[in-house]
Structures are given as structure tokens and as C-alpha cells.
Amino acid sequence: xxxxxxxxxxHAKIKIIExxxxxxxxxxxxxxxxxIENDKFDDSLTHFIKKSDDKHYLRxxxxxxxxxxxxxxxxxxxRRIKKYKG
Numbered sequence: 295x296x297x298x299x300x301x302x303x304x305h306a307k308i309k310i311i312e313x314x315x316x317x318x319x320x321x322x323x324x325x326x327x328x329x330i331e332n333d334k335f336d337d338s339l340t341h342f343i344k345k346s347d348d349k350h351y352l353r354x355x356x357x358x359x360x361x362x363x364x365x366x367x368x369x370x371x372x373r374r375i376k377k378y379k380g
Contacts, residue, residue, distance in 0.1 A: 298324060299363040306356075306366040315369055319346065323354050324364055339367065343375070351375040 298321050302310070310320070323344040328351075333339035338357045346352040350373065356366040 297362055300324075301359065301363060301365045303365065303367050306368055309368055309370065310366075313370065315352065319352065320354055320366060320369060323352055343372065346371070 300317055300320055309315075310317075323346075324342050327342040327344050329341075329343040331341040331343065333341060333355065339355055340357065342354040343351055350371040352369060353372040353375075354366060354369045356364050356368075359365050
């Protein structure tokens with residue numbers, strides 16, 4: 295998964311700047327997530343989640359455009375997550 299190409303929607307570009315999230319961090323979470331969830335409303339979207347520091351989990355939401363290209367729709371620090379089960 296090293297060769298993942300990341301594309302960003304306009305919304306995602308704004309949010310990664312506002313939240314100071316690097317593309318390397320996004321690639322790392324997509325390649326090595328702690329948890330993967332399907333979106334509850336849109337079957338084409340996937341959520342990749344991983345702890346980014348001592349107390350925050352970063353959630354990357356997007357869709358695969360092909361096997362090496364991931365379109366990021368949004369990303370945010372998910373403060374609702376305390377810890378994962380199992």
C-alpha cells in the first residue's frame with residue numbers, strides 16, 4: 295500500500311489544512327488502520343480509523359477510485375471514540 299495515490303475533495307483540502315493533518319498521516323492510516331468501518335449512509339464510503347496521539351483518533355472517510363487511488367471526502371479527530379472493542 296506504499297503506492298497509494300491520495301486525492302482530496304475541496305472539503306477535505308480545507309479540513310486537513312484547518313486541522314493540520316498531513317498527507318503522510320492520511321496515507322499511514324489508510325495503509326495501517328486500527329479499525330475499518332462502512333459508512334452508515336453511503337455504501338461507497340469507507341472509514342479508516344487510527345489513534346494519532348495519546349488521546350485522539352483520526353477518522354479518514356473516503357472511497358477507492360481504483361485499487362491504488364483513494365479519494366478522501368473528509369477527515370477529523372473523532373473525540374467520541376474512547377477505545378475499541380476486541
